[in-house]
Amino acid sequence: MMAETPAALQSREFAWTVADFDRIRRLIYQHAGISLHEGKQAMVYSRVSRRLRETGHDSFRSYLDWLESSRDPAEWQEFVNALTTNLTSFFRENHHFVELARMVREGGAGREWKIWCSAASTGEEPYSIAITMADVLGMQGAFRIWASDIDTRVLETAARGIYKLEQLRTVAPEQLRKYFLRGKGANEGLARVKPELQKHLQFFTLNLVDESWPLREEFDAIFCRNVMIYFDHDTQRRVLARLHRLLRPHGTLFVGHAENFSDARDLFRLRGKTIYEKV
Structure with missing residues (x-):
């Protein structure tokens, strides 16, 4: 591990x-399955130091001792929130939504479609799924979307469904008109997801490495994009096996552009670019 320069060390508010x-790496792995490599030192210092300020601790050792001894679920959640990354946008990796629309058109409207977005972040991804479904089936179509994340704060944003217009630049003008309400006056420059679309979504907190998930559905598709890159191989395998069990026969798994599961051929076969089918 490279040593930090004297100037960098002197600029620290807290001793590091x-x-x-290493202790933080161990704790976040135990609680969220996230594997932090050595190059994440600066990021970890910056994010966890906020928790020191918020809780009144003057050192990482003091804060981590308290965290482990208190077993306060609220602070453990804040600790996890601090170390999760939430980079997202509407219709990110757009070919997934093109494929989803094709699946729904060919699968027909004679049944209820069930989709799980397992890393909902601030909501752009599950709302992109909802817009795609509504484009094919109509706003009153038979579809339900489960949207989960380990980070409680981003889920609050997702559930509100309010975005700056600049965040909606990848949404087509017709979709923006059809599925969002533009703000006026003090809310100028903002847009809110219409309730008729939002009713199809259910938001809830879920840790993918927990032993039990509050899901008993059989899903047509699961979006688990840009999540597995934070897990080691063994954790990936366990999560993939559980996703496999929740998909209907030949169900679809959408993953991130940097994720490849060629060593899980007994579970999923590659059907397209970062699109897998349940074996």
Whole structure:
């Protein structure tokens, strides 16, 4: 591990050691399955130091001792929230939504479609799924979307469904008119997802590495994009096996552009670019 320069060390508000970093790595792996590599030192310091300020601790050791001894679920959630990454946008990796629309058109409207977005973040992804479904089936169509995330704060944003217009630049003008309400006056520059679309979504907190999930559905498709890159191989395998069990026969798994599961051929076969089918 590269040592930090004296100037970098002097600029720290709190003392920061390799032992602090390794301890945080161990705790976030145990609680969220996230594997942090050594290059994440600066990010971890910046994000966890906010928790020190919020809780009144003057060192990482003091904060982590308190965190482990208190077993306060609220603070454990804040700790996890601090270390999760939430980069997202509407219709990111657009070919997934093109494929989803094709699946729904060919599958017909004679049944209820069930989709799980397992890393909903601030909502752009599950709402992109909902817009795609409504484009094919209509706003009153038979579809339900489960949207989960480990981070409680981003889920609050997702559930509100309010975005700056600049965040909606990848939404087609016709879709923006059809599925969003533009703000006026003090809300100028904002848009809110219409209730008729929002009613199809259910938001809830879920940790993908927990032993049990509150899901008993059989899904047509699961979006698990840009999540597995934070897990080691064994954790990936366990999560993939559980996703496999929740998909209907020949169900579809959409993953991120940097994720490849060629060593899980017994579970999924590659059907297209970052699109897998249940074996």
